[in-house]
Amino acid sequence: MGKVVLVTGVARQLGARFVDRIRREPGVDLVVGVDTEPPRRPVGSVAPLDHSRCADFVFAHADLRRPAIARVLAEYAVDTVVHLNVSATNPGTSARATVKEINVIGSMQLLGACQQSAVLRRLVVKSTTGVYGSTPRDPAVFTERTQPKTLPTGGFAKDAAEVEGYVRGFARRRPDVAVSVLRFANLVGPGADTPLAEYFTLPVLPTALGHDPRLQFVHEDDAVEVLRLAALDPGEGEPRRTGTFNVAGEGVLLLSQCARRLGRPTVPILLPALGWVAALAKRSRVSDFSTEQIGLLAHGRVVDTTALREVFGYRPRFSTTEAFADFAAGQRAGLLPPERLATVTDRLTALLRTPEDVRTPDDRS
Amino acid sequence: MSAAHEELPGEAKVIPIESAPSWSPAGDEAGADLAAVAARLADGLGDLLGDLLADRLGPVTESVFGKGWEGRAASGLAFLRRRITGDYEVDEFGFDRELTEEVFLSALRPLAEKYFRIEVRGIENIPAEGGALVVANHSGVVPLDALMTQVAIHDHHPARRHLRMLAADLVFVLPLVGELARKAGHTLACNEDAQALLERGEVVGVWPEGFKGIGKPFAERYKLQRFGRGGFVASALRAQVPIVPCSIVGAEETYPMLGNVKSLARLLGLPYLPITPTFPWLGPLGVLPLPTKWTIQFGEPIRTDGYPPEAAEDPMLVFNLTDEVRETIQHTLYRLLVDRRSVFF
Numbered sequence: 123m124g125k126v127v128l129v130t131g132v133a134r135q136l137g138a139r140f141v142d143r144i145r146r147e148p149g150v151d152l153v154v155g156v157d158t159e160p161p162r163r164p165v166g167s168v169a170p171l172d173h174s175r176c177a178d179f180v181f182a183h184a185d186l187r188r189p190a191i192a193r194v195l196a197e198y199a200v201d202t203v204v205h206l207n208v209s210a211t212n213p214g215t216s217a218r219a220t221v222k223e224i225n226v227i228g229s230m231q232l233l234g235a236c237q238q239s240a241v242l243r244r245l246v247v248k249s250t251t252g253v254y255g256s257t258p259r260d261p262a263v264f265t266e267r268t269q270p271k272t273l274p275t276g277g278f279a280k281d282a283a284e285v286e287g288y289v290r291g292f293a294r295r296r297p298d299v300a301v302s303v304l305r306f307a308n309l310v311g312p313g314a315d316t317p318l319a320e321y322f323t324l325p326v327l328p329t330a331l332g333h334d335p336r337l338q339f340v341h342e343d344d345a346v347e348v349l350r351l352a353a354l355d356p357g358e359g360e361p362r363r364t365g366t367f368n369v370a371g372e373g374v375l376l377l378s379q380c381a382r383r384l385g386r387p388t389v390p391i392l393l394p395a396l397g398w399v400a401a402l403a404k405r406s407r408v409s410d411f412s413t414e415q416i417g418l419l420a421h422g423r424v425v426d427t428t429a430l431r432e433v434f435g436y437r438p439r440f441s442t443t444e445a446f447a448d449f450a451a452g453q454r455a456g457l458l459p460p461e462r463l464a465t466v467t468d469r470l471t472a473l474l475r476t477p478e479d480v481r482t483p484d485d486r487s
Numbered sequence: 488m489s490a491a492h493e494e495l496p497g498e499a500k501v502i503p504i505e506s507a508p509s510w511s512p513a514g515d516e517a518g519a520d521l522a523a524v525a526a527r528l529a530d531g532l533g534d535l536l537g538d539l540l541a542d543r544l545g546p547v548t549e550s551v552f553g554k555g556w557e558g559r560a561a562s563g564l565a566f567l568r569r570r571i572t573g574d575y576e577v578d579e580f581g582f583d584r585e586l587t588e589e590v591f592l593s594a595l596r597p598l599a600e601k602y603f604r605i606e607v608r609g610i611e612n613i614p615a616e617g618g619a620l621v622v623a624n625h626s627g628v629v630p631l632d633a634l635m636t637q638v639a640i641h642d643h644h645p646a647r648r649h650l651r652m653l654a655a656d657l658v659f660v661l662p663l664v665g666e667l668a669r670k671a672g673h674t675l676a677c678n679e680d681a682q683a684l685l686e687r688g689e690v691v692g693v694w695p696e697g698f699k700g701i702g703k704p705f706a707e708r709y710k711l712q713r714f715g716r717g718g719f720v721a722s723a724l725r726a727q728v729p730i731v732p733c734s735i736v737g738a739e740e741t742y743p744m745l746g747n748v749k750s751l752a753r754l755l756g757l758p759y760l761p762i763t764p765t766f767p768w769l770g771p772l773g774v775l776p777l778p779t780k781w782t783i784q785f786g787e788p789i790r791t792d793g794y795p796p797e798a799a800e801d802p803m804l805v806f807n808l809t810d811e812v813r814e815t816i817q818h819t820l821y822r823l824l825v826d827r828r829s830v831f832f
Contacts, residue, residue: 259660261674261677262579262675262679330662332661332665332666333665334666336579336581373576374581376581380573382571393662422581460571463571463572471561474557
């Protein structure tokens with residue numbers, strides 16, 4: 123009998139794409155998707171499903187905050203749980219309290235259900251590199267073992283840190299279940315729906331004056347691939363993919379570089395004032411911007427991915443730069459498109475050359 | 488080593504800017520209009536400038552800017568093109584090699600060569616490749632000595648190596664200062680960062696006296712303060728890289744610190760607030776350092792690869808090595824001071 127994989131958060135882009143991918147995997151018999159809304163067609167490069175060769179998909183309408191999830195787990199004899207429903211935003215609601223409840227209470231319910239299941243073998247949980255926080259007093263590169271100087275005080279990062287705590291507790295109580303926690307850097311891709319992606323769609327980017335944060339991105343394709351590797355059993359002789367792993371594209375982009383590559387002008391604002399601007403934007407529903415995002419925009423965050431490369435044997439196909447380029451390709455034109463600016467300097471350079479050639483004979487005479 | 492390898496500009500992976508089509512003619516109409524107007528404006532301006540500089544004022548511009556100014560202008564424009572389109576690389580620590588070489592070091596070079604007339608000795612003690620930890624004495628109220636060491640190593644070392652300094656957390660808390668420090672290749676003085684940089688094969692600079700050294704009164708000049716907790720030695724032991732002691736003479740007299748307004752410093756959250764013969768009496772002019780003559784001497788490297796990596800956990804060994812480094816720097820300082828003809832020449 124093949125694997126039965128349960129995926130939470132399938133209404134979101136990442137969940138939908140992961141379901142599409144895992145259904146093609148040989149050895150997977152059934153994929154159960156859980157969310158409060160059925161999945162939409164994922165955006166991005168997914169070939170149409172060949173239904174003869176892919177696993178069945180069942181959508182189970184369930185609110186993770188209710189104990190109903192335990193019934194779903196038992197009904198389909200789920201042996202692998204991929205928990206993706208830990209997110210900064212939720213399609214159904216904009217209230218922070220509800221999002222927090224779905225993240226934290228939802229995870230607790232799911233873990234409780236997992237603990238009762240006798241057939242469960244594997245648990246994969248999506249987390250964020252936000253759990254490291256971002257302050258100027260932190261080391262420049264976080265490894266999985268780095269203790270953050272200050273724990274996230276609120277928002278999605280705090281939820282993720284709390285969820286990770288419950289997952290660690292679960293792993294202690296059920297040592298027979300292989301548990302992996304994947305800390306993703308900022309997800310980008312053609313259809314990514316994260317707050318940072320939303321920030322980059324603003325026509326003018328407010329930035330923190332005197333700060334140029336280092337950012338890291340991970341492409342959705344890579345995220346799906348890492349999730350797939352974590353959900354499957356490792357092959358003969360391969361290391362067990364359990365524990366906590368940072369997932370990020372190689373390399374770093376500064377916020378100023380991102381803005382220039384997108385062709386978006388920046389407006390540097392004093393750091394405390396940036397908080398007010400964000401609060402104002404949030405209240406006027408222009409953009410949903412939380413405090414931990416401000417920290418990221420001021421101090422940045424870079425993680426070490428050695429563990430991912432060694433244990434998973436996987437090197438993200440998209441570097442940070444390439445992932446961002448792919449994201450930028452799907453964006454509306456900015457006010458200062460880099461190609462236009464480049465033409466201006468190119469023209470000036472051309473002008474420099476021509477008069478020189480013209481003048482040389484004159485000089486000789 | 489492989490990480491250091493990847494940073495070579497020749498091998499750097501650069502996404503051609505054309506592959507990021509954030510601008511398309513069919514895109515946002517207002518944006519396109521604006522861009523077209525900007526392009527026309529730039530064209531007109533370019534034509535006018537090119538015309539003026541090359542044709543009418545050709546001989547004049549040549550005598551003003553010197554021969555080959557077109558070549559320099561072209562490379563300047565190429566630099567500008569990369570900057571405005573964001574087409575450059577930074578490493579994980581935020582080090583912007585191009586900006587550092589073209590802007591920061593160029594700005595600091597006259598200060599090092601013309602103002603302080605730095606004499607660099609023993610540069611061969613810094614290895615041509617691989618990690619090394621440069622440990623130096625700290626002095627002079629403002630960390631000019633650290634910046635000058637960075638210029639000296641880059642300009643005098645045959646491999647043009649960049650010094651990656653470990654700086655106090657105050658640097659990264661301050662806006663702008665922190666941003667510039669990161670872009671110049673420096674990072675927070677903590678074990679994790681020191682370790683990571685040394686393992687990537689970088690030359691790391693550390694000033695273990697910290698604020699105690701830089702903010703000490705003039706009467707205690709060239710007397711080394713306590714060398715922290717020896718964390719730098721432990722990092723070098725773990726990474727198995729040599730420690731290069733570095734003695735800097737001349738920086739102590741740039742801002743002779745006669746007094747320290749401790750109460751005001753505490754109020755402003757600063758480690759000290761100096762009173763020098765010129766500051767604050769001469770106002771902004773008092774910020775100018777005295778034009779002392781500097782010597783930077785790199786000593787024989789102290790090897791750490793003879794110890795097993797777990798030696799970093801042996802506090803006795805760490806203390807002994809710390810003392811050895813400190814004594815070497817102190818004795819070299821005394822020797823250099825005896826040889827010095829005058830503070831200013």
